[in-house]
Amino acid sequence: MRRALMLSLILMLLAGCAGAPSPTPTPFLRIVDDHGRTVVLKDRPQRIVTLAPSATEMIFAVGAGDRLVGRDEPSDYPPEAKQVPSIGNTYPTLNTEAIVALRPDLILAPGVISPEQVKALEDLGLTVFHQSTPKDLEGIFQQILTVGRLTGNTAQAEKVVADLRARVAALEEKVRSVPSRPKVFYELDAMDPGKPWTAGPGSFIDRLITMAGGQNVGAVLTGEWGQLSLEELLRQDPDLILLGTANYGETPEKVRQRPGWNRLRAVREGRIYPIDADLISRPGPRIVEGLEAMARIIHPELFPQGVWAPQRLVRLSQAAPLPIRP
Amino acid sequence: MRIGVWAGLALALGVSLGAGVALGSVSIPLPELGRVLTARIRPEEGIDPALITIVWEVRIPRVLLMALAGAALAGAGAAYQGLFRNPLADPYLIGVAAGANVGALMAVALNVPSASVGLLGLPLAAFAGGILTVGLVYRLARVGKTLPLTTLLLSGVAVGAMLNALSFGLLMLMVGRVAPYRAWIWMLGGYALGGWPALWGALPYVALGLGALIALSYPLDVLQFGEEQALQLGLPVERMKRLAIAVATLATAGAVAFTGIIGFVGLIAPHLARLLIGPRYSQVVPASILLGATLLALADLLSRTLMPPQEIPLTLLTALLGGPFFLYLLHSTRRGAFF
16 A cells, blocks of 8 residues: 555656656556555566455456466366465465465455455555455456456456356347246255255345346345245245255255155256356356356256257256356 | 473473474475574575565464463463362453454444454454453442452353354344354454554553463462452452453453454463462463463464465364363373362
8 A cells, every 4th residue: 555655656756757767667557456445566467366266267267377376275167277376265264374475466355355364465565456246247247357457468358258248148138038937946055954045135146046037035035145944935835946055965866855845846846956056156257157057947948959068958957066068 | 390390381482482483384494494584684685585574474473472362361261260269260251252252243244444443443342342241240240349259250151141142143144244254264263364463462461461460370379268268368359359350351352352262272271380380370370371372372383284275273273182182181190180
């Protein structure tokens, strides 16, 4: 911050004596992050560290993956990311020592990183861009564009976002053409099958379900996340169940065996679909893949054979998580 | 003999502090470490600035803060064990931790970094929560002009239970609104992000509290005869109890505000001290302080080096490793650890 002030002072002085040879080179980028902090990058970042999977995926999406020198442990996509040294989990403790040792010139800290952690890194003389947690798809697109600016890969970021926007528009167009809006239950966690966690109104998942042409049964909750009692689930009787817990070993078979769950129509009719939660819960570039996967489950009639790798559709009702690509 | 024990304690502290600075998830060869350590005093060419940052800005303030917290918790634990004449007493007995938790959660719920206090908001709120809670417990427990310790203990437990329930309620409410993990990070202990400012923030409270506790350790010995006896021996019992509670709270709250709740050290360090040096509080309190500092510096070292680059929450280690070690000592000495 102080350095930023100094720099801006020097720049102002320089502007005053225009034409004088500049002893301080203009920084590569001066940008305000999502928390109102001014971040100054002297040069185009060559040593980037990311602190959440969404940030890692954005760095790779804009084509700056070769400049990534560190990542947090859960960052496992794309596969190349796993070759990059890990600094461990950022929660509950952040290993600042391991980060300093990587000599990063840019740290991309998503909204899940606390302001205290960002301050700790900044106090160690590191440059941190602190993102916020996006509220909608547009928020993610803006972040990808910003990551493009931060890395100097603006053109590629714009291309990526234009492509994602086109896919979303195409999907919305399709969904608009069908009148039905099946009731969807998205399972976030079912440690207690009597009241599983799901996404409430205004949450990202709620929006995705709506965009994919479904109706979120969790919309009755008051907060963005909450537990829905089995009773309420029976009352609403969803048309289908999306298993966001599939990556953690939950299967349609296990759901059928939960006490009381066989009373649900979706369970009786076998409409339980595992879904790769990494596509849904990471606010990164693959979110559109998640949206498309959802739409394909909710409105299979919209996606006739051959449009998108039809043989993958067969696997939808099976236990395997879905690595669906357009 | 006694001198040997004290020298051993001091040596153990020195070694654990040294090891805490020398070792970490990034390995630094010893000669290089020496050059890095002197770099602040005598700048030298060719030293990696990242290493200087790691040693001077990450490791040293952190190791010192953890040692300070260990000293505060162990000193306060010893004082409470003497005051309540109860081997189960720990620094959190009368509600400091429960109050500090609620304070920290409030700070997170209100999203204080945006307010004028900046990032100190969470430690300050935790500190205030701890102090206010003990104040409340104290008021509730007072009977006329006296402070019956049983009433104090029971009020502490009751208020603590209520506040813990409140903490869980706050956490539930936070899910999906603000990020409760910010509070969790603190509640799990080993919140060692503060660097030098955190150390300077905690130091005055801990130093003041521990200094007073050492001064109070002789009266604590007198108190072991029982309150009536102590009164007859000329000890101003009520004033002494009040003072001991105040300074133990100050030391504990000052430390945990900057490190988070760290369990178990405050319970076992005094018992270890007693095993080493006998039952007299004039010796147990200072010995506990040295031992607590040593134990926590070592626990922090382990938390950083056991599975790098992942750090392990401190409370997990203090209880998981400290517990068996303590039980072994208890068993192998085959003499009552208390009295």
